[in-house]
């Protein structure tokens with residue numbers, strides 16, 4: 001899969017360049033490879049090229065892939081980043097390392113109850129609706145502090161930070177606006193005493209804007225694996 005290896009390299013270079021422009025250490029930006037809709041073999045190839053963190057959106061698809069890649073489990077970090085219904089939380093609590101898409105307290109409470117004894121805490125981010133559309137999931141910015149404090153008190157979860165999926169925007173300046181809003185909210189929550197270290201923002205089309213505004217984890221699918229085909 002020469003394209004995949006080349007793409008992965010190109011994405012790493014985009015991160016490094018954006019970090020340089022921002023005056024940041026490129027190692028302060030983690031790369032999450034979003035493998036939804038792509039086969040386990042592609043994940044295996046990216047893993048062989050040194051990629052360790054992978055993001056999935058759909059529970060059933062993800063579980064099939066985790067099974068196919070069970071031999072790599074110790075060296076892969078699995079991140080759940082899609083909308084999560086309350087009747088689908090159990091396998092996510094049992095098998096993932098991270099969940100970025102906590103959009104209500106109830107989901108966090110279920111994940112906390114269902115996280116098995118003996119596993120490390122499940123790392124979680126609160127998804128925030130920074131673009132304000134009714135259709136987008138995520139807590140409203142004004143609700144985020146209450147939700148975050150409640151989650152931080154759950155013993156089997158470890159609240160790491162905030163996640164957003166801003167609306168597409170044309171220019172990098174426009175792209176920076178919602179990313180900046182998420183970072184300012186992150187700074188306020190930290191100032192209020194929450195020990196957050198993760199700002200999960202930036203996708204294939206707005207990676208640079210996100211890194212300029214302080215992203216510590218970018219979630220990149222298309223630019224690594226290619227265009228997604230949802231027909232099957």
Ligand SMILES: *Cc1c(COP(=O)(O)O)cnc(C)c1O
Nearest residue numbers: 034081203204205219220221222
């Ligand atoms: C699909 C997806 C991504 C990756 O998007 P690309 O534009 O393909 O890079 C990132 N985050 C979330 C939450 C996604 O659902």
